[in-house]
Amino acid sequence: MDEVRRINRELVHKGAVVDFYTDTMEFANGHTAKWDYIEHKGAAAVVAVTDEGKILMVRQYRNALERYTLEIPAGSLDRVGEPKIDCAFRELEEETGFRAGTLEPLLMLNTTVAFCNELIGIFVAKDLIPSRQHLDEDEFVDVYAYELEELLDMIYSQKITDGKTVAALLAYKVKYAS
Amino acid sequence: MDEVRRINRELVHKGAVVDFYTDTMEFANGHTAKWDYIEHKGAAAVVAVTDEGKILMVRQYRNALERYTLEIPAGSLDRVGEPKIDCAFRELEEETGFRAGTLEPLLMLNTTVAFCNELIGIFVAKDLIPSRQHLDEDEFVDVYAYELEELLDMIYSQKITDGKTVAALLAYKVKYAS
Numbered sequence A, B: 001m002d003e004v005r006r007i008n009r010e011l012v013h014k015g016a017v018v019d020f021y022t023d024t025m026e027f028a029n030g031h032t033a034k035w036d037y038i039e040h041k042g043a044a045a046v047v048a049v050t051d052e053g054k055i056l057m058v059r060q061y062r063n064a065l066e067r068y069t070l071e072i073p074a075g076s077l078d079r080v081g082e083p084k085i086d087c088a089f090r091e092l093e094e095e096t097g098f099r100a101g102t103l104e105p106l107l108m109l110n111t112t113v114a115f116c117n118e119l120i121g122i123f124v125a126k127d128l129i130p131s132r133q134h135l136d137e138d139e140f141v142d143v144y145a146y147e148l149e150e151l152l153d154m155i156y157s158q159k160i161t162d163g164k165t166v167a168a169l170l171a172y173k174v175k176y177a178s
Helices: A083-098 A148-156 A163-176 B085-094 B148-156 B163-176
Strands: A006-016 A018-027 A032-042 A043-047 A056-060 A067-069 A074-076 A102-110 A119-126 A141-144 B004-013 B020-026 B032-040 B041-050 B057-062 B067-071 B072-078 B102-110 B121-127 B144-146
Touching: A006 B004, A032 B004, A043 A056, A043 A083, A043 A163, A056 A148, A056 A163, A056 B032, A067 A163, A074 A083, A083 A102, A083 A119, A102 A163, A102 B032, A119 A163, A141 A148, A141 A163, A148 A163, A148 B163, A163 B041, A163 B102, A163 B148, A163 B163, B004 B072, B004 B121, B020 B085, B041 B085, B041 B163, B057 B085, B067 B163, B072 B121, B085 B121, B102 B163, B144 B148
Parallel strands: A043 A119, B041 B121
Antiparallel strands: A006 A018, A018 A032, A043 A074, A056 A067, A056 A141, A102 A119, B004 B020, B020 B032, B041 B072, B057 B067, B057 B144, B102 B121
8 A cells, every 4th residue: 555545535425325525646656646436335135046946136227327227136225334134134125025034145246446435245045935015215126037047148148237236146156056 | 217217417526537417316206306326438347368277367456445456457448439348458458468369258247237327348358468567657556367266266255346356257157167
């Protein structure tokens, strides 16, 4: 950490889910530069495996991409420091209507290391128990169950591009199904 | 796209690499809400495989995480619309000092679909040709070569958490090495 160090951090804008800061960085040669920093509370996501070995996926419209995506169930922490496994359990039930009988850690992912601190805890859920979907007012999500191999084909044909979903499904494949 | 639609987008701040917008969304029930939107030019990243089958990795300090990370070589597009394969070729050479003899597409990843449009094109580079590392003034990167299996262990033990790196190495494993 001698090559570059942060000498200032200034809040530019508090957003709905992320806050934007401008960092002033100083380099070993004495030059300085302004870098972007986006602060995020953190999140959790779930590879939910049915008793038949299928994976639960959610389809929703993503404003940032201006299209629908197919993703594993996920959501942001309620607050900084909420245990990620609690968030995973809650978001799985809210989005899919299934409770996890078991939740095992699979991966920790930093989504965008160049400018954001977001960290997603990814879990594998099994022994699913039917419950009830209860979405937020501004959430509209359809739930589907897919064979893992079908999802892998969708990754390599670029039909699934969501980073956490790609990483999680491949990690599940390599750890449990190869 | 009937459940939710964007009725306004306002630029809040132009950053060094990303721009922050506030979107006004309208829901089917007539309610509205402010959502964050971060605009990014796009990026490319490379799984660079040596003739011995090792993978080139870069170690660098990440201000957003306040720690060093181990990642595959990557960088942002020079401009919106730059072909991602050109960016991949350039960033590989700049960061590692190796030119790609061949570059094959592997994945397309949206890093953070909830609030950012960033799309990373990930390629596999082979037939590497020694050249010269030439970093930007504010880049400090060390290069290492690892066995794939060693990197997979680092993913599952949470020593590697960078999303694009996790997805790319697992995708390479499943497609080429399992």
